[in-house]
Amino acid sequence: MTAPDINSPDEQIRYQRGLEVLNAVDGGSAPAVMENLADIAPALAHHIVAFGFGDIYSRPGLDPKQRQLVTLGILTALGGCEPQLEVHIRTSLNVGLTPTEIVETFTHAAGYAGFPRALNAITIAKKVFTERNLLPVKDD
Amino acid sequence: MTAPDINSPDEQIRYQRGLEVLNAVDGGSAPAVMENLADIAPALAHHIVAFGFGDIYSRPGLDPKQRQLVTLGILTALGGCEPQLEVHIRTSLNVGLTPTEIVETFTHAAGYAGFPRALNAITIAKKVFTERNLLPVKDD
Amino acid sequence: MTAPDINSPDEQIRYQRGLEVLNAVDGGSAPAVMENLADIAPALAHHIVAFGFGDIYSRPGLDPKQRQLVTLGILTALGGCEPQLEVHIRTSLNVGLTPTEIVETFTHAAGYAGFPRALNAITIAKKVFTERNLLPVKDD
Amino acid sequence: MTAPDINSPDEQIRYQRGLEVLNAVDGGSAPAVMENLADIAPALAHHIVAFGFGDIYSRPGLDPKQRQLVTLGILTALGGCEPQLEVHIRTSLNVGLTPTEIVETFTHAAGYAGFPRALNAITIAKKVFTERNLLPVKDD
């Protein structure tokens, strides 16, 4: 039994479904990440889109803002996921989380994952918010 | 410069403020945890309440349902936090997250923290949902 | 765009493909884990099989023995994955890794993830090997 | 029940107490970190000082050298905390840990957290020690 060819019609349907979801929430950060995988790990790129977005992200149990809160919590706790935090802070803004909610997520995380993890996440938020001219962030 | 006495009037005011927040969201799981600390780490117990709940959880930037989504994400990603997951799954139900949203949080987490972390969290959810007669969970 | 119904014919085909792979390598540990998810997280169970085994494990880039070496390394490093280590030590034996290779994997892991993680993994190996009457393990 | 205003007189007293502790141990690395938070997460900055230093660091149960040994152990084990390791290696020198003790901490950590974590910590120590003209470190 071997894995399906990612270029087969069935898999391309799955991929397109995931890509629609990704494009709806991402606002343009992800394509560069995905393209970067094309010559080294195309199957990984395929499954991030087809499985991660097409099968999971699009499920109705949580709305995109809720999914981003969970994702920001996970990435903060894992540590060493600065590139993914950058993508997901942008996605969080795109789906409607406010800068205040994003910062509060990391402040809240300090109690559960410690100040260093929270500070590293804030550093990435500052980078994204500076680019998007969103500073200063309203505190409350 | 030494730390304030946790039994001083000022610290007791801070503690009471935290306790009100904790009681409002927790629905009864936390007191046992806190009491368990009384003869070994009373200062840690004090600060979890006074700082964790009085200073942070009560901030307006996120509502309790949002805070629980972040917390569940963090605890799932950290791993080895089964006792805290149990407390926080109960708290999540208390503040209004549905069993479906809680399960979806762990399903979503699989993509970011891997299937093993997601499965461990589901195991704790199953324990709590069984006690509360919330199975089967509606898989929408 | 919503996620595909896990009970649709297309998804059932994907699931069956994954189940064949899982059955070929697992030797009987996984069904209980999967069944345990049926009333709480059927979608997570579906995707572990359809994606994890049908899409990834069955890819030709690594053979099952190699996949198990990678998996044992990951689970040891993550920590707190004792239930999954137990399943995967059994799977490792099923696909042909010897007890000596499994123990050597954890001994090797000590240098990269520290002695505590290695010791926790050995504890689980001892449980599995005892059940299967595989002790003492030949030390190289 | 809402969180106290970090600009209230009571909170400013707590902040000043923490700042005294921080200044006494830090020797100048922290202000830049704190200032960097002013326009994005002032509450996080406030609580790192008021809680982390005013409430915890100043407690009498451990002296500053002991606290730094614990902190260096934690940051090494967490991984991905290079910015915090840099701050805390400087703080460790300030409170009187010798370069030899700091390096020995990371060498010791290799057995418990693995060589990669130890090497990453040494890389940061080398940066700080080079700046402070503390190389070569006496090895014993």
Add this chain to the structure above:
Amino acid sequence: MTAPDINSPDEQIRYQRGLEVLNAVDGGSAPAVMENLADIAPALAHHIVAFGFGDIYSRPGLDPKQRQLVTLGILTALGGCEPQLEVHIRTSLNVGLTPTEIVETFTHAAGYAGFPRALNAITIAKKVFTERNLLPVKDD
């Protein structure tokens, strides 16, 4: 080039040196752990003693109390190391750390690794202190 036989005279000298160090600090918890490895991972047991204690723990750069503070910090941060925490809390008492210092280590850890990791460590400390009749712990 193959690894030295752990039963060779040279390796037995290294092992005996480590065992002396281990016996001097451990006070009786470790032998059971080591013996448990005899029929499954004797080489791992050998190297924990010969390398971990004979080569590293016995180095003069840190005294045993300092090494235990670092170790408790690491094990708290890693998570999922409850068996090792239990051994090392006992060792910490044996080398002269007070219950207050041990509890303060975990309270301090809350800020850097989060409250859940601190609480899990306190749970193990409570178990050890109860057995040794060391409760209540003097809080200062």
Add this chain to the structure above:
Amino acid sequence: MTAPDINSPDEQIRYQRGLEVLNAVDGGSAPAVMENLADIAPALAHHIVAFGFGDIYSRPGLDPKQRQLVTLGILTALGGCEPQLEVHIRTSLNVGLTPTEIVETFTHAAGYAGFPRALNAITIAKKVFTERNLLPVKDD
């Protein structure tokens, strides 16, 4: 009982044995890492070679390709080990793992450690493969 002098004849024999193993598998990446430790942590460098390679890596229980699969799995799961991943991706190529096997290792890791950890590992693989002119990788 004190640790052996790393410059003693016995330790130099152990070191030379490790160095032979390291040179046989590494193909030239490690010396720079080791040399970098000479003026700050010579004992750590000594033990990585004498213990990590002389005592462990050279054991017969796993061959070098198998050890590298385990190591890549561990480093991916730990996170924050990009410098070590770079060294070990080079070592993996040197001992005969193909670029396809290395990429498949990280794709496989996605299911157990999550997509972010897999993506970070692929980023380092891309850097190494670009330098060695190994792109595009055959995605079988």
